[in-house]
Amino acid sequence: MIDRAWAARLDDEDPLAPFVERFCLPADEPPPIYFDGNSLGPQPLAAAAAVRAELDRWGSRLIRGWNERWLALVDAAADRVAQVVGADANAVVVGDSTTVCLHKAASAALQSCPQRPDVVTDRGNFPTDLYVLQAVADGAGGRLRMVAAAPGVDEVAAAVDDRVGLVALSHVDFRTGALLDLRAITDVTRRAGALSLWDLSHSAGVVPVGLDDAGVDLAVGCTYKYLNGGPGAPAYLYGRPGLADGLRTPIPGWFGHVDPFAMESTYRPAPGIDRFRAGTPPILSIAALLPGLALVAEAGVAAIRAKSVALTGLAISLADAWLAPLDVAVVTPRDPDRRGGHVALRCPNARVVSALLVEEHGVIGDAREPDILRLGLSPLHLRFVDVHDGMRRIADALARDDVSARTIDPGPAP
Secondary structure (H helix, E strand, C coil): CCCHHHHHHHHHCCCCHHHHHHEECCCCCCCCEECECCCCCCEECCHHHHHHHHHHHHHHHHHHHHHHHHHHHHHHHHHHHHHHHCCCHHHEEECCCHHHHHHHHHHHHHHCCCCCCEEEEECCCCHHHHHHHHHHHHHCCCCEEEECCCCCHHHHHHHCCCCEEEEEEECECCCCCEECCHHHHHHHHHHCCCEEEEECCCCCCCCCCCHHHHCCCEEEECCCCCCCCCCCCCCEEEECCCCHHHCCCCCCCHHHECCHHHCCCCCCECCHHHHHCCCCCCHHHHHHHHHHHHHHHHHCHHHHHHHHHHHHHHHHHHHHHHHHHHCCEECCCCCHHHECCEEEEECCCHHHHHHHHHHHHCEECEEECCCEEEEECCCCCCCHHHHHHHHHHHHHHHHHHCHHHCCCCCCCCC
8 A cells, every 4th residue: 555654754755865864845834745857957055156156256256257267167968968978078068048958959960861851750759859850850951850759660660761861869758758769769860861860958957868879969958957067057969979069059059169269260060969058158147057956966867867757657556546436537657767857747637727726735746738748757856655645635726626627827837
């Protein structure tokens, strides 16, 4: 029987339990249960001091801060991200947004093979990815080909022919939490003569990625979910060593120049992935990001993944016991090797249910159209008893208040 005492015993045995105390969490009484770390991770306790230090440096050292500290911060962030995603330290740059990084990577990929202007992606991909990939394919004179959401290797292989230059997918489906087989899909893409581009926004920091080992060509991702970098934290772009030197960035900027401070009037690209740098990096945002990256590195992605599998497994078991009788079904794959870090539930009136859970029951999750209630179970700040209590609150709300039948303006989805 899964009861609260059993969940508490799991917490007692959890090697990552001390990390919960290293985050800022609301002091409300009773405290809310935060099931939205897959959308915006909570603030590390060390983040405020890290930003304050750079504000103080700005105030006291002015422009001297660049050479004394800030340029090194940019490289430190890239090194930390590379460690998390299993990449060579010289294969990652940090800066811009995920959208901009995706556009740069996809455009450079298709520009490198003009005879193959088509792009393969899946219908379940994140909307921004679809918008960018459609625009890039249009600009190359090709078309965007859609396969089924969260595709397997066979679906991708069947879609790639000699007109496809790029296969661009998200490692974890943002709605259902389905985890794609990155290594196998990358391999079949390479053998078909196309380049691979992965969006790691919903996997980096909670699922082992191993970009270098898998032979991935390009990857992008945000840092404000499981990496706890803060709202609007800078994204990252990865280029396989040996590949990036042959690519041309569509947004040449002075920080991507081989000698930025020479102020030359002609662009000469920096070697490797550094050519994908563009404008001046956002130092205060990078300062806020580094503590979250440090926590992930300290905990280790393997340990985080083990706890993630246990947390999502617990949530699925409780959903089967408490929510299935209330017409709520688990959508996320039950096989732990096929799911990421969040659990998706098919729930009538999901957006309204999500809003009411936040306002009246202290469970902060989110919803995605058409009927998905998402529970982001970020392992570093959640305990097993939090998952137990949160699922209990959801079940009680659905049973007692019939929130699925109520109406409310849920506002824009985050």
